[in-house]
Amino acid sequence: xxxxxxxxxxxxxxxxxxxxxxxxxxxxxxxxxxxxxxxxxxxxxxxxxxxxxxxxxxxxxxxxxxxxxxxxxxxxxxxxxxxxxxxxxxxxxxx
Amino acid sequence: xxxxxxxxxxxxxxxxxxxxxxxxxxxxxxxxxxxxxxxxxxxxxxxxxxxxxxxxxxxxxxxxxxxxxxxxxxxxxxxxxxxxxxxxxxxxxxxxxxxxxxxxxxxxxxxxxxxxxxxxxxxxxxxxxxxxxxxxxxxxxxxxxxxxxxxxxxxxxxxxxxxxxxxxxxxxxxxxxxxxxxxxxxxxxxxxxxxxxxxxxxxxxxxxxxxxxxxxxxxxxxxxxxxxxxxxxxxxxxxxxxxxxxxxxxxxxxxxxxxxxxxxxxxxxxxxxxxxxxxxxxxxxxxxxxxxxxxxxxxxxxxxxxxxxxxxxxxxxxxxxxxxxxxxxxxxxxxxxxxxxxxxxxxxxxxxxxxxxxxxxxxxxxxxxxxxxxxxxxxxxxxxxxxxxxxxxxxxxxxxxxxxxxxxxxxxxxxxxxxxxxxxxxxxxxxxxxxxxxxxxxxxxxxxxxxxxxxxxxxxxxxxxxxxxxxxxxxxxxxxxxxxxxxxxxxxxxxxxxxxxxxxxxxxxxxxxxxxxxxxxxxxxxxxxxxxxxxxxxxxxxxxxxxxxxxxxxxxxxxxxxxxxxxxxxxxxxxxxxxxxxxxxxxxxxxxxxxxxxxxxxxxxxxxxxxxxxxxxxxxxxxxxxxxxxxxxxxxxxxxxxxxxxxxxxxxxxxxxxxxxxxxxxxxxxxxxxxxxxxxxxxxxxxxxxxxxxxxxxxxxxxxxxxxxxxxxxxxxxxxxxx
Numbered sequence: 001x002x003x004x005x006x007x008x009x010x011x012x013x014x015x016x017x018x019x020x021x022x023x024x025x026x027x028x029x030x031x032x033x034x035x036x037x038x039x040x041x042x043x044x045x046x047x048x049x050x051x052x053x054x055x056x057x058x059x060x061x062x063x064x065x066x067x068x069x070x071x072x073x074x075x076x077x078x079x080x081x082x083x084x085x086x087x088x089x090x091x092x093x094x095x
Numbered sequence: 096x097x098x099x100x101x102x103x104x105x106x107x108x109x110x111x112x113x114x115x116x117x118x119x120x121x122x123x124x125x126x127x128x129x130x131x132x133x134x135x136x137x138x139x140x141x142x143x144x145x146x147x148x149x150x151x152x153x154x155x156x157x158x159x160x161x162x163x164x165x166x167x168x169x170x171x172x173x174x175x176x177x178x179x180x181x182x183x184x185x186x187x188x189x190x191x192x193x194x195x196x197x198x199x200x201x202x203x204x205x206x207x208x209x210x211x212x213x214x215x216x217x218x219x220x221x222x223x224x225x226x227x228x229x230x231x232x233x234x235x236x237x238x239x240x241x242x243x244x245x246x247x248x249x250x251x252x253x254x255x256x257x258x259x260x261x262x263x264x265x266x267x268x269x270x271x272x273x274x275x276x277x278x279x280x281x282x283x284x285x286x287x288x289x290x291x292x293x294x295x296x297x298x299x300x301x302x303x304x305x306x307x308x309x310x311x312x313x314x315x316x317x318x319x320x321x322x323x324x325x326x327x328x329x330x331x332x333x334x335x336x337x338x339x340x341x342x343x344x345x346x347x348x349x350x351x352x353x354x355x356x357x358x359x360x361x362x363x364x365x366x367x368x369x370x371x372x373x374x375x376x377x378x379x380x381x382x383x384x385x386x387x388x389x390x391x392x393x394x395x396x397x398x399x400x401x402x403x404x405x406x407x408x409x410x411x412x413x414x415x416x417x418x419x420x421x422x423x424x425x426x427x428x429x430x431x432x433x434x435x436x437x438x439x440x441x442x443x444x445x446x447x448x449x450x451x452x453x454x455x456x457x458x459x460x461x462x463x464x465x466x467x468x469x470x471x472x473x474x475x476x477x478x479x480x481x482x483x484x485x486x487x488x489x490x491x492x493x494x495x496x497x498x499x500x501x502x503x504x505x506x507x508x509x510x511x512x513x514x515x516x517x518x519x520x521x522x523x524x525x526x527x528x529x530x531x532x533x534x535x536x537x538x539x540x541x542x543x544x545x546x547x548x549x550x551x552x553x554x555x556x557x558x559x560x561x562x563x564x565x566x567x568x569x570x571x572x573x574x575x576x577x578x579x580x581x582x583x584x585x586x587x588x589x590x591x592x593x594x595x596x597x598x599x600x601x602x603x604x605x606x607x608x609x610x611x612x613x614x615x616x617x618x619x620x621x622x623x624x625x626x627x628x629x630x631x632x633x634x635x636x637x638x639x640x641x642x643x644x645x646x647x648x649x650x651x652x653x654x655x656x657x658x659x660x661x662x663x664x665x666x667x668x669x670x671x672x673x674x675x676x677x678x679x680x681x682x683x684x685x686x687x688x689x690x691x692x693x694x695x696x697x698x699x700x701x702x703x704x705x706x707x708x709x710x711x712x713x714x715x716x717x718x719x720x721x722x723x724x725x726x727x728x729x730x731x732x733x734x735x736x737x738x739x740x741x742x743x744x745x746x747x748x749x750x751x752x753x754x755x756x757x758x759x760x761x762x763x764x765x766x767x768x769x770x771x772x773x774x775x776x777x778x779x780x781x782x783x784x785x786x787x788x789x790x791x792x793x794x795x796x797x798x799x800x801x802x803x804x805x806x807x808x809x810x811x812x813x814x815x816x817x818x
Binding site: 002003006007009010013014015016021023029030054057058061062067069076078080082084085087089091093 | 276277278280281282348349351352353354355357358359361362363364365366368369370372373375500501
């Protein structure tokens with residue numbers, strides 16, 4: 001219940017374009033975008049997250065990736081990775 | 096061809112017995128081996144012969160196999176172990192000992208060796224070899240005419256060679272490549288301890304449900320084998336494998352993800368990061384990061400509009416000004432810009448940064464605000480109406496700077512919250528006073544909505560709204576050392592109470608505020624009345640403040656307009672009474688720097704500055720025709736205080752002017768300001784209003800306080816006191 005509330009609040013925030021939750025196989029569980037875009041984001045970000053995590057852990061195996069932010073011209077993609085899922089939020093930060 | 100015996104080399108000396116065939120066999124093997132070796136070093140060959148003999152003896156006793164290829168060459172596989180001739184000495188001892196039981200045939204021969212060995216053990220290697228060589232040379236010399244040597248030929252049996260074909264399964268070869276990373280190695284090392292337990296559990300689960308279809312069982316096993324994602328996945332999959340369909344499996348799985356704790360935490364962080372993105376310029380201003388001036392943008396008085404314009408223009412110029420962008424730790428495109436010319440003095444102003452508001456608090460009026468004592472970014476806000484008519488359920492929220500759009504903690508209260516304060520000794524305790532006189536203590540650490548302690552069952556509780564409460568640190572005299580903290584409340588039933596926090600909340604009275612007669616001029620012609628018929632002997636208390644330096648003294652303001660100075664040690668009498676207000680005194684506040692002065696505000700539209708020794712007001716500030724709900728001294732300067740009238744919030748600076756406020760900020764029409772709070776660590780002011788919004792304003796361009804503030808304050812009030 002609290003999870004639902006927080007998720008709804010995040011989706012309703014100013015500038016948030018999309019919120020996607022995908023499981024470890026890359027299948028979207030929750031999304032606010034259409035399916036094709038979601039699948040595209042899911043696949044690409046999954047790979048990028050794996051690469052980022054691999055990089056972090058190569059340098060120090062006891063370290064681990066906690067958060068990934070990609071700032072682009074148009075928006076910012078924020079990824080919270082975990083062993084079982086990937087939480088992706090796309091926001092347009094400046095108005 | 097070495098077939099029948101070896102005629103090439105005479106057999107070695109044998110003292111004692113030796114079965115001829117065995118020895119001949121040995122010899123043939125021996126010579127076969129020897130023939131294949133270059134006779135470079137005689138000594139070496141001797142020792143290697145010795146070695147080979149030993150080996151040969153072993154081989155001969157064990158296998159007696161000889162292999163010839165098509166040509167007839169002896170290709171008997173030699174033992175792979177060829178010890179270094181230099182290391183022969185110690186090894187030989189061991190091998191001799193171990194092989195001593197390899198048949199009686201070799202025993203005599205070997206024993207001869209051991210005899211040599213014992214003599215040669217302590218000798219150096221070279222000397223031993225030389226000795227052996229010498230012996231051999233002697234033997235060879237003695238051979239030809241010696242009776243002890245007899246040449247003999249022997250026929251050996253050669254087995255017929257036979258070809259045999261064998262068929263086996265095709266050995267499938269697969270090429271596999273893998274990228275090995277250091278974390279992979281680390282994981283594999285650590286996982287090997289965890290894996291066995293999870294696999295055991297997984298297999299237990301699957302075996303328990305053996306009536307399932309074959310396919311699902313396979314799926315289970317393959318999934319649990321291939322899962323390198325941690326033990327929980329395999330367990331969850333095996334549990335949900337009751338349902339044969341993949342779809343349902345995934346549903347359960349996703350439910351598990353959504354309700355997991357990690358997910359909640361990630362959502363929490365994500366929300367905060369979103370907030371940071373949205374509010375970043377405001378938060379930077381709050382933290383007083385220096386503003387970089389962009390020379391290309393002209394000045395603009397409205398802060399936020401300038402920020403937007405600056406951003407747009409800077410986006411265009413970003414490519415040109417890349418160096419400037421790099422050394423700023425704030426993205427310069429989001430800063431507000433002021434272009435000051437040196438002669439221009441910018442007037443002090445309040446700039447609105449953001450407000451703490453959410454759907455939940457809309458409609459509730461802010462009654463009180465308090466900072467946490469340990470975390471200067473944590474704010475507690477109490478929501479409740481002051482009016483008797485507008486009573487609804489109250490709310491106390493804890494807001495964090497990091498999320499201005501949703502409070503961290505929400506405590507729903509039965510009645511309107513009228514006062515709250517954080518404790519200093521246990522910073523997670525929040526005391527809340529309510530409109531029905533109830534005092535509750537909440538633990539901010541837990542997300543639980545329930546109060547830790549409640550005073551509803553107390554027999555001594557207040558019967559009127561608790562207008563103010565505070566945790567006060569007091570030096571106890573002689574009996575206990577160290578400061579103890581007490582919770583003190585004042586309420587409309589005229590009592591100032593101290594609450595004891597034990598299993599149940601209970602209180603003792605510090606003081607009862609008796610009604611004091613106001614000095615009325617007796618009009619001539621009026622009959623003297625003995626005393627008025629009073630409903631209650633006690634005057635409702637509205638506010639109090641403990642002296643910052645000496646916590647034995649405190650001031651209490653009442654609804655009658657009187658301010659009493661009291662002492663903790665004396666319960667009966669007031670020390671002093673200050674009369675000056677004509678309406679209820681809503682707030683009193685000691686000046687934190689010049690501790691003999693205090694300020695009070697009241698519903699009679701005025702704010703009065705008093706000196707504790709003088710019974711008459713020193714200075715009076717009135718600027719509006721609206722009651723002043725709240726005042727607070729600035730923690731940074733002795734001259735500055737803020738006041739919340741109904742329609743505006745004012746900042747007064749006594750060093751600048753005692754007649755007019757320095758800054759005056761108007762509220763939107765339907766909204767009334769009800770409380771003010773200065774921020775300790777930054778130049779910001781928080782203002783709460785009747786719509787439930789707590790706005791954060793930045794104080795800009797206020798005069799900086801100078802060092803000898805106390806003296807100058809006295810100078811200012813000097814003329815007033817003299818009068």
